[in-house]
Amino acid sequence: MNKKSIIKLTLIVGLFSLALGGWLLHIRTHPPLMDSYNLLPFLSGIMSVIILPLLFWFRPTIILAYLINGFLVILGTITMAHFSIVHFAGPINLYTLLFYTTLPDIFLLWGKFCVGKALFDLEFLKSDQDQVPKGRYFRYPNTGWWLVHLFAWSIVYALGNLLWK
Numbered sequence: 001m002n003k004k005s006i007i008k009l010t011l012i013v014g015l016f017s018l019a020l021g022g023w024l025l026h027i028r029t030h031p032p033l034m035d036s037y038n039l040l041p042f043l044s045g046i047m048s049v050i051i052l053p054l055l056f057w058f059r060p061t062i063i064l065a066y067l068i069n070g071f072l073v074i075l076g077t078i079t080m081a082h083f084s085i086v087h088f089a090g091p092i093n094l095y096t097l098l099f100y101t102t103l104p105d106i107f108l109l110w111g112k113f114c115v116g117k118a119l120f121d122l123e124f125l126k127s128d129q130d131q132v133p134k135g136r137y138f139r140y141p142n143t144g145w146w147l148v149h150l151f152a153w154s155i156v157y158a159l160g161n162l163l164w165k
Helices: 003-029 036-057 059-086 094-099 103-124 143-163
Strands: none
Touching: 003 036, 003 103, 036 059, 036 103, 059 103, 059 143, 094 103
16 A cells, blocks of 8 residues: 555545544434434435445545535535524524534534545645646635535525525
8 A cells, every 4th residue: 555545545534434423423413213304414424424435435436426525515514504593592602602503513514525625636636746726716626616506505595495484
């Protein structure tokens, strides 16, 4: 095994650990058999724990893994933020935001995104001298592309929530 393979394996184990930890926390808090809306995060967790590490392992499927991972993170961010807003009780201060919302869980999700991005970049990095692309921040596969999708999906989700009550 060369150094790149060891780094890749370490990142895949990190991705697996983050996904498994988040999935188990979610199952403990929201058992999938209690409410039907808990089934989608349950299935997303299975995909994140089992399928994504396998897809990231093989070079031909890394792009697919990167896309699925990113969109699962966006979906989880939006739905967990919505859950926190709907069920928020108490004064708005730093303590309640950190310990009585899903903000820590959202941070775990974005850690999972960062590990997936590192795996993607590691595979397609030609050398350690590669320059960051300039002028293409909002184009795939750069981070701005994900921010545009997070913003757009959030608007669609909010409008759907407001208009179809």
